[in-house]
Amino acid sequence: MAEIRLENVSKSFGSVSVIKDISLTVEAGELVVFLGPSGSGKSTLLRMIAGLETIDSGSLTIGDVRSETLSPGQRNVAMVFQNYALYPHMSVRDNMAFGLQNIGLPTAEIEARVLTAARMLEMEHLLSRKPAQLSGGQRQRVAIGRAIVKEPKAFLFDEPLSNLDAALRVRTRVELAQLHQRMKATMIYVTHDQTEAMTLADRIVVLNQCKIEQIGTPMEVYLKPASRFVAGFIGSPGMNFLPVEVLRPGRTPVRLGNGLEFEIEAPVPQAGKFDLGIRPESVRIMTAGADPSRPTTTAQVSVVEQLGERTLAYCTLEDGSQLIAQDSGRSSVRPGDRVQVGLDPTAVHLFDADGRSYQAA
């Protein structure tokens, strides 16, 4: 397994700049997820690593080999496509063997590798089927198998689960995680589904508008978003944002739009208008006798989503700002209720007008 290092990589299609000066090192054996909204350049970056797109400037090193100018085949990385791109006319066995035949491996060796991979992915009984005869999850495994047999330096996945239905998605996600643990292979995984990103990644690379917004472990990204974009993008639902006025830098009172004032640790350089970010799980519906130390305000509930293990209440504050609060699974909140919501002052973030994050606490 090999390290992948991108240095000052850029790319444009005609006059459209799609990747802007990106540097990134993926450690050997690491699983890095590229996360970002549609059009943020995830696929392009991946395809540049694979050699399917040229690199305009900057350097790419795979293992210890400078690779910008190598052809896709020579880079020895394997790619799993979004729609798997299994050859529809070949059996599962042939699909997996094709790449090995191309490099002229002896038949016995090919057969052995295919069998090993098939055993690992528990699909020995599928070897002679055609892709059309497989379920979505099985196809996914074939696509992975086709990558595994190459014994590549790294695996690249481009939204491999986006075609599966929700249930299958969860199952294959777990399978992928286990596979990574077993193989300890270098993997880059593209997705715009953050549940996938959170659960799979060793580190997450959040891309936005052709640039890297943040690199970090899933929890770093979740708990310490580097920017307002990351904060809003990560989490389901994303972070609440409320306009707030910082009265004084330091441990300091802030005032919400509805006049509520409370104190937070605000490492901002000066007072002024900021956005306060707080995750739904840090906004609690207060029942009588709840922690009185929390700053509390009144809100009107508009929509209630009971998710079973928790309940989300979509609330409107008096000044019209929107807020999602979380309650326990067995919540009795109903749309239209007026409730008290309490904010956890230790879990708030401040963002300036440029989206820069100032972490409280």
Added chain:
Amino acid sequence: MAEIRLENVSKSFGSVSVIKDISLTVEAGELVVFLGPSGSGKSTLLRMIAGLETIDSGSLTIGDVRSETLSPGQRNVAMVFQNYALYPHMSVRDNMAFGLQNIGLPTAEIEARVLTAARMLEMEHLLSRKPAQLSGGQRQRVAIGRAIVKEPKAFLFDEPLSNLDAALRVRTRVELAQLHQRMKATMIYVTHDQTEAMTLADRIVVLNQCKIEQIGTPMEVYLKPASRFVAGFIGSPGMNFLPVEVLRPGRTPVRLGNGLEFEIEAPVPQAGKFDLGIRPESVRIMTAGADPSRPTTTAQVSVVEQLGERTLAYCTLEDGSQLIAQDSGRSSVRPGDRVQVGLDPTAVHLFDADGRSYQAA
């Protein structure tokens, strides 16, 4: 808005029975979700109501009109298809107007209705575009708009969100919920994604193998599953099941496979082998100083999924049985850890060999 009543409805394709003697009443203004695994007959049932499939036996009443033999147009229900089935060659306006033109409404009236619907769905600026020029979410709104303008007795949705990416899905889900609240329309909504089901439904109809397993509000279905199937199917992840021996009916000790004994309220007729069901959120990782009253056992963590607002730990008990436990978002559990997990004895369910549920507490 109209009530929809199915009585003893059956349907088979050739020799394959697909709907078996189903009776169901959807109240006027209610939003009912059909939930069930793939192939359970959800779409078929919906299509029978729409008139796209014939009804072999039984009766269907929409409003007060017996409708089994009416043509789809005459039933005056609107359907939103999984992939929207927008007419690709017509503008958004024409897509919405087509059905009204077919019933010979005056042009002015058509225009008015289309505009109203477009305004309601915030897509007045899209009216002259073709579907190909719209994003997934916009297409979804056109499909809904096409349904709204008909002023139908009821709306039927067949997995309308399954083609959207996760982020868009959440957004449109909320939009749909708001729409329902605004219009108070009778809606039947097919999905196999239970987050959707939980958040949208007034009542959920759980289908399995061509039959209704349970009808109830989302929380009823979540908290009081009528069968082991429902318990395992609802929730993400679903309920944990552990083999258990009931030592005595009544308030009574049970023994897990690993020997742990504790007391639960077990309204079972007699002692014997059962499956104990418990949701992940009722299985907590015990830290030092936690509630000592909970029955506790030792487990080995295999996979940890940090979802941000919570953490799921996939654990193996000493007897090899699998269990998912929930921990807080900022959990420090790592794969391989040995931990103490505590079960909430008030949140357990018992299922006999046939899957029948015996609710504890």
Added chain:
Amino acid sequence: EETVTWWDFLSGGDGVRMKQLISDFNAAHQGKIKIDATTLEWGTPFYAKVQTSAAVGEAPDIMTYHASRIPLAVKQGILQEITADDWKTMGLSQSDYAPATWDAVTSEGKQYAVPLDTHPIVLYYNKDLLKKAGVLGDDGKPKGMDSRENFTATLKALKEAGVKFPLGSVTADGNFMFRTIYSFMGQQDGELMTDGEFLAGDNAKKLENALSVLADWTKEGLQSTYTDYPATVALFTSGEAAMMINGVWEVPTMTDLAKNGKLFDWGAVELPVIFDHPSTYADSHSFAIPSNKGKEMSPEKRAAVLEVMSWISKNSLFWATAGHIPAYGPVTSSAEYKAMEPNATYSSLTTNMIFDPKTPLAGIAGPMFDVMSNFFVPTLNGEMEPAEAVEEIKAGLEDL
């Protein structure tokens, strides 16, 4: 051994007989000459093929050729002259042929082919029906063969006797009808082409006369309309048409049917004299030697080819069973031929034969045919007035 490559366009009954002759020839010349024969499709394809093949040196050593196509072929330079020496080698001479026949293979004083036969058209008739209608003469020939009025009367009598079509004519095929119409022009000494001019002088009127005879028969319901070739034969042989104007090549059809007892008592005679004097259109199957571009023929080969032409001409009595009149005089004057019926009956008409005008535009499948055919069909079936047709034909011919 010399192998002589041979092309013909003789299919069906003709083809069978020619194949017989060829195999007889081969048997008679075993070890010396062998004919390697190929039959190709009749008409435009055949002549196009001959022309293109000759141009690239792929033409055969000998081929059948319609005498009517010789002027065009000479212009294209695809035929070799048959020299006086050749005639001598073959043991044939001008005196063995009817003057019209000899003339037909002659272009600008030179001969370009050896005539095998002449195949005129004749009048076939159903003796049973004629007898019933009382128009069968004592000589066994139809009554009224001497004038337009009398022949029309004969037709009318047949009609009155309940015959559906007194005369079967190939009215659907203008190419075919050219033969009849040209014969009727010949009966007025009409010419299609005089010194390079089409329908000069009163020739147009003569063509109009000829056309109106036939058009009138149609108008009076005496003649089958829009009948194509096989249909005409079928009408006649099934007894629906009492008489039929057709080529002598249909004789075998009749003989065969009669032999199987499937036919009535029938006869064939020279065309009736509608105008001034007897005259019948004929064409001739002849043998020609293509001049292959860039390929000189060896003297041995040429000798072999001449031997083929000579032998087959001299043994053309068998060819007469195909209905055709052998061109080689000694054969027709032989006792065996005289005994052949009805061939002997109509062989006399060789003295009244006329051939196509000598122009490269004429001949089987030539452009003149198309022009004529184009207007014959509507005229003969009552869609167009003969005078108008003649106008059009004249204009069409001048357009060529």
Added chain:
Amino acid sequence: MTAATARRLNIIGLVITVITVLCAVVWAFPLYWAVVSSLKPEDEVVRPYIELWPDTPTLSHYVFALTKTEIGRWYINSIVTAAAVTILTVSSSLFCGYAISQLKFPFRSMLWWLILASFMVPMQTLIINHFELVADLGLINTWSGIVLPQLIHPVIIIVYKQFFDGVPKDFREAAVMDNASEWRILTRVYIPMNWGVTTALSIVCFIWSWNSFLWPFLAVTKTNMMTITVGITQVNDAFGVYYARQLTAAVLAGLPVALAYLIFQRRVTEAITLSAGIKG
């Protein structure tokens, strides 16, 4: 009103189906009629009334055609030349269509326009030039000579290009990642994925070649080199009543292709269905 409407819809559907079936029967009737006529004795053929089945069915015309001619040899010539035309045309068109669709090379678009233009030229008008060419090459009376000028069917390239354009580029990329050479991408990925259309095009090309007349007629001067369409004209007779015999010849000329089509029909229609790739 309710059940009645449903029934009315059903009845309309039924009526359309019945009409379709009736049309199909009428449509194919001339074919049936030709076969039946070829089984009648000549005198029965020309009876003045409709006779849907022969009184005295006879195979005599077939016996005549099969025994009096070199029809076996002609079939062989036809099969060999049509197969050669098909294989050569389809394969060269496939390669060319693939290159135009998938690869970059100089003069690509010019070649494409030339091919489109050649679809518009009536090939018949080139036949004499073809003849001179083939004669110059000394190929008259050879299978190669029959085959050569038939090797241009621009439509086949046009269709291939359309299909290759429709193959998602993922497959190409997957194969590149798999180290496949260009040749293997073509032969192991693109060709197998387009078997359906290849079958369809092969059948159509075979039909065209089998049915061509004027060219093989010009290119062949020996009976034993004739193709079936050329040879079969010898069965025809310029004289006499030979409707049945001519129809027999027609049936014999058309039969093998008809059989081949019926055998491959499923694959043809499947291919065509896959061709949902035809975009506007």
Added chain:
Amino acid sequence: MLRNRRRETLFALALVAPFVAIYGLVFVYPTIKLFMISFTDAPLIGEGNYVGFDNYTRLASDRRFNTAVWNTAYFVLITVVPGTLIAFAIALGVNRLIGRLQAAILALFFLPYILPVSVVYLLWDWTLNFQFGIAMHVFDLLGIQRIPVFKSTAWFMPAVGVITIWWTAGFSILLFLAGLRAIPAEIYEAAALDNAGIWSTFRRITWPLMWPITALVLTIQLISQLKIFDQVYLFSTGGRPNDNVVLVYYVFQRAFQSDQGGRAAAVAVVLFIIVIVVSVLNFQLTRLSGGRSR
């Protein structure tokens, strides 16, 4: 994609080489020769003298050429659109059927396509034979006057047109079927829910969605019907060839019957130009109307 330009070019050239070689030999070269011959008075085969534009200028006053142009236009008019519509209608009918019945019916409609033109000629000449054709017997039964179909100028072109449609519809039917099967069933279900009747479903859904295929079929038909020859030639021999002449037939007459290769080539060149002009017009037209209906 990262490509090896040189290798790719070489490979591409190797792939197109066989085709280009054949193409140059049997298409480009003869076509150029055809152009050159059109400026000479060459006979059917062989050399001729340069005559400038004579062969072209005399076409203006050539009656037969005029007839040929009009006949060709007339033939295109009566076959292209009707042929396309008929094939469409048949495809609609066949598309409704399922399973073996569909296969059988499709075969019945397709079979004529596999026949050689000479067989088509024989079949129809026989079927429409004035004396013995089964169609005439049917006319008799119906009390209709018999029609000498191929011998009257009024009936000739329509009849050959119908036969051509009959003969060539199979291919168009296959294309239409492909298009119909590509329309998702759900669109029709949506239309049913939208109260659309059979007619408005067809007019508002099927027709516009099928327009691209229809345009394709129209183009193919247009080009092939402009090149019509065999049928007209076969059916008019012995009848009224000069009244029924079409452009390619005229080329044939000039070349093969009149032995005027040069004049024939000129007509061929004119025809080629007509085809290109008409195709380009047609392309623009279908694109425009396509733009309107989508």
